[in-house]
Structure formats: structure tokens, C-alpha cells
Amino acid sequence: MANEVILLDFWPSMFGMRTRIALREKGVEFEYREEDLRNKSPLLLQMNPIHKKIPVLIHNGKPVCESSIQVQYIDEVWSHKNPILPSDPYQRAQARFWADFIDKKVYDVSRKTWTTKGEELEAAKKELIEILKTLESELGDKPYFGGDEFGYVDIALIGFYTWFPAYEKFGNLSIESECPKLMVWVKKCLERETVAKSLPDPHKVTEFVAELRKRFGLE
Amino acid sequence: MAQNGSNNVKLLGTWGSPFALRAQVALHLKSVEHEYTEEADVLKSKSDLLVKSNPIHKKVPVLIHGDVSICESLNIVQYVDEAWPSKPSILPSLPQDRAFARFWAHFVDGKCFESIDAVAGAKDDAARMALAGNLMECLTALEEAFQKSSKGGDFFGGENIGFVDIACGGIVGPLSVIEAFSGVKFLSPEATPGLVQWADKFRAHEAVKPYMPNVAEFIEFAKKKFNV
Numbered sequence: 001m002a003n004e005v006i007l008l009d010f011w012p013s014m015f016g017m018r019t020r021i022a023l024r025e026k027g028v029e030f031e032y033r034e035e036d037l038r039n040k041s042p043l044l045l046q047m048n049p050i051h052k053k054i055p056v057l058i059h060n061g062k063p064v065c066e067s068s069i070q071v072q073y074i075d076e077v078w079s080h081k082n083p084i085l086p087s088d089p090y091q092r093a094q095a096r097f098w099a100d101f102i103d104k105k106v107y108d109v110s111r112k113t114w115t116t117k118g119e120e121l122e123a124a125k126k127e128l129i130e131i132l133k134t135l136e137s138e139l140g141d142k143p144y145f146g147g148d149e150f151g152y153v154d155i156a157l158i159g160f161y162t163w164f165p166a167y168e169k170f171g172n173l174s175i176e177s178e179c180p181k182l183m184v185w186v187k188k189c190l191e192r193e194t195v196a197k198s199l200p201d202p203h204k205v206t207e208f209v210a211e212l213r214k215r216f217g218l219e
Numbered sequence: 220m221a222q223n224g225s226n227n228v229k230l231l232g233t234w235g236s237p238f239a240l241r242a243q244v245a246l247h248l249k250s251v252e253h254e255y256t257e258e259a260d261v262l263k264s265k266s267d268l269l270v271k272s273n274p275i276h277k278k279v280p281v282l283i284h285g286d287v288s289i290c291e292s293l294n295i296v297q298y299v300d301e302a303w304p305s306k307p308s309i310l311p312s313l314p315q316d317r318a319f320a321r322f323w324a325h326f327v328d329g330k331c332f333e334s335i336d337a338v339a340g341a342k343d344d345a346a347r348m349a350l351a352g353n354l355m356e357c358l359t360a361l362e363e364a365f366q367k368s369s370k371g372g373d374f375f376g377g378e379n380i381g382f383v384d385i386a387c388g389g390i391v392g393p394l395s396v397i398e399a400f401s402g403v404k405f406l407s408p409e410a411t412p413g414l415v416q417w418a419d420k421f422r423a424h425e426a427v428k429p430y431m432p433n434v435a436e437f438i439e440f441a442k443k444k445f446n447v
Contacts, residue, residue: 050326050360064318066325076314089301093289100291101275134275 005030008044008056010037012205014107014159015067016055020198021155022071026078068099071155085152095146098138099156105131106160113171114209115218125171129178136182143188150192158189162202166209226285228253231269233261235440237389238292239280240430244385245299247426248307293324296385310382323364323375324386331357335393338401351403358411361387365413373420380424388421388431395434396441 005023007030009016023030035044035054047056047063057064057073064073075084085092109131112124135157139145145153164175176183189195213219230246230253232239246253258269258279265277272288273281282289282298289298300309310317334354341347368375368383375383394405406415421427432440 050330059315062315064315065322069318069321069325072321073314073318076317089298090284090287090289092301093294093298096294096297097289097291100294 003028004058004060006033006058007031008033008035008041008047008054008058010035010054011200012162012208013054014163017159017162017198018067018155019055019057019070019074021158021194022074022084024194024197025082025084025150025155026074027081028074028078068103068156071152075152083149083151084155086146091146095152098135098145098153102135102153102156102160106157110160110163110167113167113173114213115216121171125173128167128171129173129175132175132179132182136179139181139185144185150189154185154189158186158195159199161186161189162199162205163209165202166206169206170209170213227283229283230255231258231266231272231279231281231283232256233258233279235392235432235437236279237392238278240392240427241292241385241389242280242282242295242299243430244380244388244426245296245309247429248309248380249299249303249305251299251303292389293328293386296382300382307379308381309385311376319368320375320382323361323368323383326357326360327383327386327390331361331390332393335390335397339393339397347401351401351405354405355410358405358414362411362414365417369413369417374417380421380426384417384421387417388427391418391421392432392437396437399434399438400441 005028007016007019007023009020009032011034020032033041033043035041037054040052043058044054044056045052047058048054048065051065053065055067055070057070059073059077064070071084085095106128109124109128112120113128116124142148144150145157168174190199210219228246228251230239230242232242232255234257243255256266256268258266261269261279268283269279269281270277272283273279273290276290278290280290280292280295282295284302289295296309310320331354334350334357337350338347338354341350364383365375368377370377372378374380375387397403398405405411406418408415422431422433
């Protein structure tokens with residue numbers, strides 16, 4: 001049976017970006033479908049009834065939900081090239097730990113940099129820089145989080161880079177000056193075609209966030 | 220880099236922790252000899268070993284294998300499955316089934332535990348009843364997943380205990396406590412017949428029984444902890 005792969009996604013989603021990158025790393029042809037999150041398609045609601053969120057990967061009619069789970073699934077189904085997770089059990093556990101850390105910490109805190117003001121904003125800025133510094137320290141002198149090869153943790157984090165200018169603009173902070181090594185890592189990832197193709201222009205993301213702020217009455 | 224076999228295995232846990240339980244069940248299933256260390260007062264006074272082996276979160280459980288440590292309970296379970304690859308397997312072998320298992324394990328850790336905590340922390344009966352609705356929705360979703368996944372067997376894993384059983388097993392204790400305190404039956408033969416039977420089978424399983432406190436013990440512990 002031919003492989004039919006559909007990705008239900010939303011262009012600025014840093015989670016959707018993970019799945020796009022993983023599919024491209026494996027050379028998988030897929031149909032990208034843009035979802036309007038204020039008017040979710042029947043297909044999205046049918047394929048992800050529990051969370052009703054993107055991204056949703058539909059492989060030969062069967063859904064896989066949650067970006068981290070999708071990336072692992074893609075790695076296991078298309079195991080012939082560009083391994084995403086390492087093969088050693090301890091290295092795999094480390095990769096999953098850091099992806100989980102990113103999931104638990106980065107999104108919620110970073111969101112506050114453009115949705116809050118005053119003391120709450122200051123606290124969020126401080127926490128975000130601490131989180132990014134922790135990640136920077138984990139990266140160390142390695143080219144990628146997993147070592148010499150681009151992999152799972154890099155995929156988990158890189159999409160957030162497209163939101164950095166928005167965090168910086170609306171939160172009044174500078175990620176580049178606080179985490180210079182992380183920005184070196186970003187540049188290295190962007191050299192990869194699979195990443196460059198999967199990430200939107202950060203300026204467009206910042207414009208999108210500005211619109212969201214107007215919509216939420218934050219401007 | 221960790222090696223199998225003769226390397227020392229140690230588990231840091233705390234009594235009644237649904238997360239430490241997951242690690243204990245996994246180690247038992249794989250017949251891994253290990254030393255269990257109780258963190259007696261993990262909220263107020265963490266041991267040096269805990270802080271050293273889990274500097275980021277400083278939480279239990281932590282699995283220490285030789286000179287490396289693995290944190291986060293579901294991560295530990297997957298690690299145990301992979302580092303000791305002999306049967307029984309904890310995760311299924313097909314990618315689609317593995318994705319299903321991971322999805323429901325995540326669901327338990329996310330929405331389920333959030334709604335259990337919300338019900339447990341509710342300020343008054345009115346708030347509790349409102350929050351109870353969310354918990355019921357979670358359990359209904361789990362019931363459907365169970366019916367689909369068990370294929371007539373006793374467990375989410377079918378005939379044998381698997382990843383979702385171990386993940387889900389963590390809610391059995393906390394649920395029994397909030398049922399006792401609120402008088403509301405969250406698991407019932409009418410609403411969640413599959414889960415009711417599953418909970419009994421899980422509790423009685425030889426890899427679970429030695430580690431899981433019984434309902435009365437959980438309730439006693441909760442009474443002391445919350446001064447009820």
C-alpha cells in the first residue's frame with residue numbers, strides 16, 4: 001500500500017515545526033494542510049478528539065497526536081536513514097528527558113513574555129533566560145544536543161527560535177546577549193535544509209504575535 | 220555510559236508515590252535486582268544523593284544505574300524496557316501501537332493527574348463537583364482506550380501488563396483517596412466497567428502487589444498528610 005501522509009498543522013506552531021523537520025529528515029513525501037484554529041476542520045476534530053490540537057499526523061488514515069510522539073513514530077517507521085533518536089538506551093533516556101524539559105518549561109514561560117505585564121512579565125523573563133541558560137549549559141561545546149549528529153532534542157527546541165524576536169520585542173529582553181552559544185547552535189541548525197524549509201520567517205511570526213496581542217486586547 | 224548486568228541499580232523513591240511505583244513495577248517485570256532507597260521527607264528535606272542525581276527537578280523517582288541517573292518516571296520505564304531488553308516487553312513493538320501507548324501515558328500524566336489534583340485541592344463541595352466533571356471525562360476517555368486496547372484481555376497491554384497499565388496504575392491510589400474523602404465514585408461498574416476490573420487486576424498483579432499500598436493505607440497516609 002502506498003504511504004499516504006497528511007500533516008494537519010498551523011504555520012507558526014513550534015510543535016508542528018518538529019514534525020515537519022522529522023518528515024523531511026526521513027525524505028517522506030507528505031501533504032501539508034493548514035488549519036484555521038478558530039474554525040477547526042472536521043478532520044482535525046475527528047483525528048484528535050481528546051485534545052483537538054495540531055499538529056496531527058495522519059499516516060494511511062490513522063492519526064498520531066502530540067509532536068514528540070509523532071517524531072518518535074516517524075523515526076521508528078522510516079528507520080532506514082537519518083536516525084533521530086540515538087540507539088544507546090541511556091542516550092535515548094537523556095534525549096527524552098531534555099525534550100520533556102523543553103515541553104514542560106519553554107512554552108508556558110515564553111508565552112508570558114508577550115501576554116503579561118509588570119511584575120508577572122519580569123518574573124517570566126527571568127525564568128525564561130534561566131531555562132534557556134540551562135539548555136545552553138546542557139549543549140555545552142557540542143555542535144548539537146545529542147553530540148555530533150542533529151537529533152531529537154535539536155528538533156524539539158529549534159522551532160522556538162522563530163518566536164525569539166517576538167519574545168524579545170514584546171518582553172523587552174535579549175536572548176542573543178544572554179545565550180550566545182545557543183544562537184550559534186541555532187545558526188548551525190538553520191544550515192540544514194530540512195530545518196530551513198520547515199521554519200517560517202521569524203518576522204512573520206512576530207507580526208502574527210502582534211495581531212494576537214491586539215485580538216487579546218493586550219496592545 | 221551505562222552497562223548491563225553487574226552494574227549497581229538503585230531506585231530513589233518515596234512511600235505512596237504513584238511515580239516511584241511505575242519504576243518499581245518495571246524493574247520487577249524485568250527481574251532487575253536493585254536497591255530501593257526511601258526519601259523520607261522528599262518535599263522538605265531532599266537527600267544529597269537526590270539533588271546530585273536529579274539536579275534539574277530534584278524529584279523522585281530517580282533510577283541510578285552504575286554511574287548514570289535517569290529521571291522522570293515514564294522515562295525510567297522506557298529506559299528499563301530498553302536497557303534490559305529480555306521479555307516481557309513493556310512497550311509494544313509496532314510503531315502505531317507504541318504511539319498509542321505513549322499518547323495515553325502522556326494523557327494520564329497531563330489531563331488525568333491535573334484533574335485529580337484539582338479535585339483533591341478543591342476549596343469546597345461546589346468547586347469539587349465542578350472539577351469532578353473534568354475527572355469523569357478523563358476516565359471516560361481512558362475507559363474507551365481500555366476497551367480498544369485490551370482486546371478482551373485484562374490489561375491495556377492485552378494479556379500482559381504494558382506501558383499504559385504502568386502509567387495508568389499511578390492513578391489508582393490517588394483516585395481511591397479522593398473517592399474516600401469526597402464520597403464520589405469515580406470508577407464505577409456503570410460508568411467505567413473496564414477500568415474497575417482493570418484496577419483490581421492491576422493491584423493484584425505480582426509485579427505491582429509488593430509495592431502498592433492498599434486503599435486503607437493510602438487513606439491513612441492522606442489523612443496524616445492533609446491533617447484530616
